[in-house]
Amino acid sequence: MGSWRNARLVERAELTTTGRSLHFDVPHWPGHLAGQHVDVRLSADDGYQAVRSYSLAAPSKGTRIELGVQAAAGGEVSPYLAGDLPVGAEVEVKGPLGGWFVWRPEQEDPVLLVAGGCGIAPLMAMVRDHRDHSTAPMHLVYSVRDPAQVWYREELGAAQGLGTTVHLVHTRQAPPGSSRPPGRVGAHDLPPPAAAGAETLCFVCGPTGFVEHAAGLLVDAGHAPGRIRTERFG
């Protein structure tokens, strides 16, 4: 678990203008759970190294892993991974990491996922795992600035028909004809506690401020704090 493995970039897909899906082949990958992450290490020729954490965006599938990377303006690592790392090149990864922010498809309790921006990445692994292996009620609330920021749009639309309720929340600009005015996630955007129930397992992922806000709404709505799991980017 604590050692670095070579990972070769085999595919890069465009999710948005700044969001990319990176697929790596990692020989001897041991498998992982939805919600886990990896640390990625880049090494320069002069020995300088940089390490960042990225969520695994898809369930375990052989030696292939998928990461969701948002190119941060002025960032040191993410713009390079998102745009410059050549397909076929290698980085190092350590993982899978984290045993707390995870969902297992054999869990039968209702699941409420709340994503802020690229916080959708680990939750997408849960949506995909759910699609393939679970009938538990799953509800996704996904907050984006505007319609152009939605990652995995088509796949989420398909998941909607396969048992995952998807609710998009636009904070700055809503699509034409939308009945919901732009604004950050509010209590009315979350499924009512009566429907969700006290035993709902909640996963919240996004920027720190978003997670604070969303977790507060969940507690106010009656969800048990011990059933709310969060992952903040900082």
Next chain:
Amino acid sequence: MNTPSPSYRDGNALAGPLSEIFTTDPTAAWRRCPDCGLTGSLAQLRVYGPEPGLTGRCPGCAAVALRLVEQPDHLWLQMGSGGGAFRFPRL
């Protein structure tokens, strides 16, 4: 959002460096804060940087739960504020 975001991450972010020391994932470990009594997991600590020095604080009372400092050849782990520090050689 107009309010500035607090600059911390979850204890989950410590999973990578701590995996060099622990053979079992430590982020799911249960913990009781000796200062305020709050219980939770290591993953729920609030982690303040910047790297290579990270401080994990209790989400209830901000007491220091652990400090982790990464050096090229060593990893320093201090548990709590008065528990001394452990220095692990990095392989």
